[in-house]
Amino acid sequence: MTEVKPALLVVEDDTGLQRQLRWAYEDYEVIIAGDREAAIEAVRTHSPAVVTLDLGLPPDADGTSEGFAALEEIIALAPHTKVIIASGHGARDSARRAIALGAFDFYQKPVDIDELGFIVGRAFHVAQIEAENRRLASAQVSGPLANLITAAPDMLKVSAMVERVAPTDVSVLLLGASGTGKEVLARGLHNASRRAAGPFVAINCGAIPDTLLEAELFGYERGAFTGAVKTTEGKIELAQGGTLFLDEVGDIPLPLQVKLLRFIQERVIERIGGRKSIEVDTRIVCATHRNLKKMILEGGFREDLYYRIAEVSISIPALRERDGDPVLLANHFLKSFGGARPGPQLRFGPAALAAINLHSWPGNVRELENRVKRATIMADGTTITPADLDLADSPEAAIQTLRESRMLSDRRTITAALTAADGSISKAARLLGISRPTLYDMIRELEINAD
Numbered sequence: 441m442t443e444v445k446p447a448l449l450v451v452e453d454d455t456g457l458q459r460q461l462r463w464a465y466e467d468y469e470v471i472i473a474g475d476r477e478a479a480i481e482a483v484r485t486h487s488p489a490v491v492t493l494d495l496g497l498p499p500d501a502d503g504t505s506e507g508f509a510a511l512e513e514i515i516a517l518a519p520h521t522k523v524i525i526a527s528g529h530g531a532r533d534s535a536r537r538a539i540a541l542g543a544f545d546f547y548q549k550p551v552d553i554d555e556l557g558f559i560v561g562r563a564f565h566v567a568q569i570e571a572e573n574r575r576l577a578s579a580q581v582s583g584p585l586a587n588l589i590t591a592a593p594d595m596l597k598v599s600a601m602v603e604r605v606a607p608t609d610v611s612v613l614l615l616g617a618s619g620t621g622k623e624v625l626a627r628g629l630h631n632a633s634r635r636a637a638g639p640f641v642a643i644n645c646g647a648i649p650d651t652l653l654e655a656e657l658f659g660y661e662r663g664a665f666t667g668a669v670k671t672t673e674g675k676i677e678l679a680q681g682g683t684l685f686l687d688e689v690g691d692i693p694l695p696l697q698v699k700l701l702r703f704i705q706e707r708v709i710e711r712i713g714g715r716k717s718i719e720v721d722t723r724i725v726c727a728t729h730r731n732l733k734k735m736i737l738e739g740g741f742r743e744d745l746y747y748r749i750a751e752v753s754i755s756i757p758a759l760r761e762r763d764g765d766p767v768l769l770a771n772h773f774l775k776s777f778g779g780a781r782p783g784p785q786l787r788f789g790p791a792a793l794a795a796i797n798l799h800s801w802p803g804n805v806r807e808l809e810n811r812v813k814r815a816t817i818m819a820d821g822t823t824i825t826p827a828d829l830d831l832a833d834s835p836e837a838a839i840q841t842l843r844e845s846r847m848l849s850d851r852r853t854i855t856a857a858l859t860a861a862d863g864s865i866s867k868a869a870r871l872l873g874i875s876r877p878t879l880y881d882m883i884r885e886l887e888i889n890a891d
Contacts, residue, residue, distance in 0.1 A: 638682025664713025
């Protein structure tokens with residue numbers, strides 16, 4: 441079986457350099473175009489993942505107008521294409537303009553084959569990761585966890601746990617920092633359960649004053665207190681036949697914990713000011729960012745309540761621990777928010793993608809969503825920059841983390857290949873185009889769990 445080589449489009453009018461580049465890139469299927477018209481036709485015909493583009497194209501071989509026109513047309517026609525610009529004309533200004541228009545990288549002539557080959561290899565590597573992310577995102581279009589956007593192995597394990605416990609009626613405790621997607625998972629659990637036709641009722645226990653929380657949860661009878669002009673059902677009653685989601689359950693005060701425990705044990709409540717017991721059939725799902733076991737030791741949370749709400753505990757990793765998810769989620773949010781913006785479609789520039797990967801995301805998915813929303817408003821042109829995201833764009837920081845970035849990229853690609861190969865090292869090595877011993881070495885070096 442003949443190996444299918446990835447397509448590389450070389451847009452260059454110098455015939456001698458054309459031959460040199462074709463010889464140098466024997467690992468790729470090299471397509472040559474000598475002018476803008478031929479380049480656009482090649483993009484339509486071959487859909488290359490990577491393009492090297494000389495800005496000095498005829499009829500403006502001594503200038504850059506044709507090259508920039510070709511760049512704009514390629515990006516408009518195939519936004520995911522990685523275009524590497526090569527030019528000797530006003531290198532700094534040309535580089536700045538090219539990146540702003542959506543180029544992946546810039547290389548100043550005269551051409552060093554080895555250096556340009558490294559840039560081309562990196563471009564194909566990034567293109568492969570982004571293509572895999574898009575495939576994973578498009579595959580998640582149905583099912584109870586359709587709103588969970590992830591390609592990270594740890595989050596896929598969380599998703600599998602949610603789907604496993606969903607058909608049962610056990611109480612579930614979701615543990616994770618603010619903004620990690622606890623409510624998304626709780627809704628997915630409800631949608632996958634036998635109670636999916638019933639209501640999903642959510643209440644943030646940390647957002648309601650202690651004096652009002654009891655009334656919100658248990659309801660009250662008319663005249664129970666000043667202002668109680670009518671009988672009102674609480675959130676627990678409203679969740680009859682469905683799921684009650686108690687977010688930030690660790691913020692419930694101790695006196696109210698006693699009443700909540702009684703409800704969970706006996707499945708009956710009494711409204712404030714009422715004397716009649718009301719049976720309620722609802723499933724309890726709780727979430728918190730706090731350490732409940734530590735709170736138990738300090739006397740801030742009841743141990744008996746903990747064991748009632750945590751029949752199954754699921755820990756949700758922070759966004760910084762979810763390899764590949766920041767870029768995957770950023771593109772998802774860009775698609776959501778960018779559609780409301782008039783004009784050409786927005787895309788993340790290479791510097792913005794690097795900044796997204798390097799940021800630690802203390803606010804997790806919620807912070808990422810807000811930054812992308814900001815970028816769709818602040819972006820000047822069609823390419824989002826780190827400044828649009830309000831993220832630092834420090835060359836020093838990029839230099840310090842270049843090796844870490846490469847390792848992160850390799851880890852994501854190898855993990856995706858292992859997932860696609862169902863854990864088979866041999867099959868994954870074939871998908872990656874490397875030998876089994878090399879893959880074993882990389883798995884050990886990158887500390888990847890091959891299972």
